[in-house]
Amino acid sequence: MRVGLVGLGRIGAFHAATLAAHPDVGELVLADADEVRAKEVAGRVGAATGDPFTADALVVATPTATHAALILRACAAGLPVFCEKPVAPDLAETERVAAEAGRAGVLVHIGFQRRFDAGYAAARRALRGGELGDLHRVHMLTADPRPPAAEYIPRSGGIFRDCHIHDFDALRWVTGREVESVFAIGANRGAEFFAAAGDVDNSAALLTLDDGTLVTMQGSRYNGAGYDVRMELAGTRRTLVAGLDDRVPLASAEPGAGYPPGEPWPDFGARFEAAYVAEMDAFLRAVRDGGPSPCPVDDALAALRVAEAAEASRRAGRPVRVAEVTA
Ligand SMILES: NC(=O)c1ccc[n+]([C@@H]2O[C@H](COP(=O)([O-])OP(=O)(O)OC[C@H]3O[C@@H](n4cnc5c(N)ncnc54)[C@H](O)[C@@H]3O)[C@@H](O)[C@H]2O)c1
Numbered sequence: 001m002r003v004g005l006v007g008l009g010r011i012g013a014f015h016a017a018t019l020a021a022h023p024d025v026g027e028l029v030l031a032d033a034d035e036v037r038a039k040e041v042a043g044r045v046g047a048a049t050g051d052p053f054t055a056d057a058l059v060v061a062t063p064t065a066t067h068a069a070l071i072l073r074a075c076a077a078g079l080p081v082f083c084e085k086p087v088a089p090d091l092a093e094t095e096r097v098a099a100e101a102g103r104a105g106v107l108v109h110i111g112f113q114r115r116f117d118a119g120y121a122a123a124r125r126a127l128r129g130g131e132l133g134d135l136h137r138v139h140m141l142t143a144d145p146r147p148p149a150a151e152y153i154p155r156s157g158g159i160f161r162d163c164h165i166h167d168f169d170a171l172r173w174v175t176g177r178e179v180e181s182v183f184a185i186g187a188n189r190g191a192e193f194f195a196a197a198g199d200v201d202n203s204a205a206l207l208t209l210d211d212g213t214l215v216t217m218q219g220s221r222y223n224g225a226g227y228d229v230r231m232e233l234a235g236t237r238r239t240l241v242a243g244l245d246d247r248v249p250l251a252s253a254e255p256g257a258g259y260p261p262g263e264p265w266p267d268f269g270a271r272f273e274a275a276y277v278a279e280m281d282a283f284l285r286a287v288r289d290g291g292p293s294p295c296p297v298d299d300a301l302a303a304l305r306v307a308e309a310a311e312a313s314r315r316a317g318r319p320v321r322v323a324e325v326t327a
Contacts (some may be wrong), residue, residue, distance in 0.1 A: 001287065002027040003051025005059040006070065008034075008041045011084055011111075011276075014156060014269060018280045019059065019162050020045035024288055025288055029055055033062075053077060057287045059280075060084060065155060067095045071108060072299075075236070080107035081251030082283040086165055087300045089157045091327035094304050098297040109283045109293045110300040112169040114229075116278035119242035123233055124174040127219030135175065138215040139232040140167045143223030145249075146266065147201065154197040159309040160184065164203065168233060168306040169299060174242075179211040183319035184310040189220050205310055208318075225249035226264030227271050245272075 003025050005016055012032070019025050028047035032038040036047045052058055053073070060070045061081040068088040074081035087094045087110060101108045114120045118175040125130055142163050148156070172178065183252040186200025194201045207215040230240040230317025249264035263272040264277060282294050305325050 001025060001056040001283070002029065002033070002054075003057050003284075004029045005047075005056035006031045006052045007060060007062030007066075007084075008032040009038055009063075009169075010248055010269075012059075013301065014276060015059055015280060016045045016047065017062055020047055021279065022284060023282065024284050027055075028102065028127070036076075041194075053079065055079070057081070057284070059283075063155065064089055068097050072100055075104035075106045075108070078104070078123065080109075080287045082109045082280070083113065084111040085169075085300065086110075086133050086304060087159065088298060089155070089161070090106060090327070091301075091304060091308055091325070094297075094301050095327055098301045099105060101297045106187075107293050108297050109279075109286065110297060111279060112166060112173075112295045112300070113272050113275040114166055114170045114277045115173055115258050115295060116226050117242065117272060117275040119245065120174060120231065122168055123231060123240050123295075125241045126173060126240055127233055127235070130235055131238055135213055135233060135235045136169065137232075137234040137244030138175070138209075138213060139230075140171065140215065140217045141228055141230045141283040142167055143222050143228040145226050147194070147221040150191065150193040150320070151195055153199055155305075155315050156199070158197075158199045158311055159186065159201070159203045160205075160307040160314070161304065164205070164217065164310065165303050165307050166229075167217055167219075167231075168310075169295075169303040170214060171207070171209075171300065172302060172306075174231065174233070175209060175213070177193045177211055177213065179207050179215075179322050180210050180318050181208045181307045181311075181321045182206070182306060182309045182313050184313040186314050193229055194221070199215070201270065201315070203314075207306075223249065225251070227267050228252065228265070229268075229271060232302055240246070287305075 184205040205221040246262035
């Protein structure tokens with residue numbers, strides 16, 4: 001098929017290479033606001049530059065503020081679309097996109113790649129299959145080794161909408177439960193630009209699921225040991241951890257303990273490389289075979305509601321029920 005890709009920055013350039021290598025992609029058409037960049041990436045992966053909307057499917061990897069308009073344009077054209085998370089920086093626009101995508105009946109896949117990570121998928125299967133017994137406790141972590149560029153932060157939506165949105169989606173997807181309430185806090189321990197943007201560089205949250213399960217969550221933009229993303233699920237029979245692999249950036253304080261043996265994960269690109277390839281394959285399969293979206297806009301909206309509750313909680317200094325959050 002002919003696939004269009006718009007936005008060729010950090011994540012878009014990676015998707016370009018994945019699409020160029022995919023057996024179902026006969027033609028790849030790339031576009032970026034920066035034409036020099038578009039030509040450079042096209043030359044590197046062996047693709048053309050042009051209008052990405054003249055295709056059988058569209059991939060969107062532009063900055064967050066542009067996603068909604070591009071998804072809506074694709075829906076109006078009946079074009080199946082994969083769009084990077086998040087759908088939009090705010091709830092009202094995300095609700096509008098969800099409603100429009102539903103009306104149009106067009107395939108829309110939002111890029112929550114943890115759903116395609118082998119560990120997260122295995123944890124989900126084990127929990128749903130009853131292997132853990134009754135779930136009583138969940139702990140989640142998203143920690144970047146270093147902050148993104150200063151100019152990224154003011155338009156990122158803050159740590160809960162930008163980073164923890166992946167945790168909120170994974171939490172709903174793995175457990176099959178809804179988040180009822182959030183009590184979130186944050187701290188500014190690093191560069192000035194976080195506080196200047198009204199954001200924090202370290203975060204923590206207590207969440208309660210609709211069956212009473214308690215969840216703790218932590219995040220950091222300053223995890224010097226490496227890129228650390230984990231989800232621990234403790235039940236009455238077993239405890240399973242997604243992300244506790246040979247490259248988890250941890251060191252044991254126990255004398256003689258040799259775990260973990262590998263080089264720490266340096267960044268999200270390396271840690272989730274296989275998941276990014278698998279999510280694109282799932283999107284192309286859904287386009288080709290007409291299946292449902294494995295990451296629908298409605299789920300992205302539900303994850304954003306939790307992020308909004310977390311941000312509101314941090315600012316108000318009190319627990320916030322997700323049901324309180326309105327556009
Ligand atoms: N799923 C993930 O793990 C993950 C990881 C990184 C980024 N993202 C998301 O991907 C999106 C892009 O992030 P990034 O870090 O690659 O950004 P980036 O700034 O590195 O790249 C954005 C690119 O889009 C181009 N661009 C900007 N406006 C455009 C427009 N209107 N039309 C065409 N091109 C335009 C820019 O020139 C740039 O090349 C963000 O929404 C981000 O949240 C997701």
